[in-house]
Amino acid sequence: QLQLQESGPGLVRPSETLSLTCTLSGASISSGPYYWGWIRQPPGKGLEWVGTIYYSGSTYYNPSLKSRLTMSIDTSKNQFSLSLRSVTATDTAVYHCARLGPGMAAAFDHWGQGALVTVSS
Amino acid sequence: DIQMTQSPSSLSASVGDRVTITCRASQSIFSYLNWYQQKPGKAPRLLIYAASSLQSGVPSRFSGSGSGTDFTLTISSLQPEDFATYYCQQSYNTLMYTFGQGTKLQNK
Helix, strand or coil, X not given: CCEEEEECCCEECCCCCEEEEEEEECCCCCCCCCEEEEEEECCCCCCEEEEEEECCCCEEXXXXXXXXXXXXXXXXXXXXXXXXXXXXXXXXXXXXXXXXXXXXXXXXXXXXXXXXEEECC | CCCEEEECCEEEXXXXXXXXXXXXXXXXXXXXXXXXXXXXXXXXXXXXXCCCEECCCCCCCEEEEEECCEEEEEXXXXXHHHCCEEEEEECCCCCCCEECCCEEEEEC
């Protein structure tokens, strides 16, 4: 049974970098054909796709975040990570990691429970 | 970007009711539309993928239909555990996934 677990600091200061890691259990991140993604949700608001990464390292970012975002994957640790630079209060959200199937009929079918990250001084 | 618009934004219903939620895309997305359920403090749960395919383990009272720009999620007989917020999401543009704003289903 695939499980995903987010980890990282819950509080980040404005202008600094938000870093989160998603650790998989029950499946290999490099087994394919799945992609791995981040989706965030500001408190009381809807869902926003952040970005997606394939085990080969190919990345796809939300254009509105692209200039500040880096995603990476560590197959040896069965993890993938997110780094969002120069954060502001608008980046405060619950960040979920999730598995995405391949192709256009893809859906986010397994989710982590989410990690609340607050941007505040 | 493909904009996804759900209606209504909130809905009050009773156990046993038939409930329909609508999602409209700003351009044709063929059948590349997914539906999720989210309860407070929990991660979203995939209900329907590719507009009408039921995800494994999801009760058959949930169904999806539509293609092009107009889609619906139907709950045939509302159960107490179905009160939640529902989101649609398009997967046609794989370079920019977008979600609807959500529909909150409340107990009347």
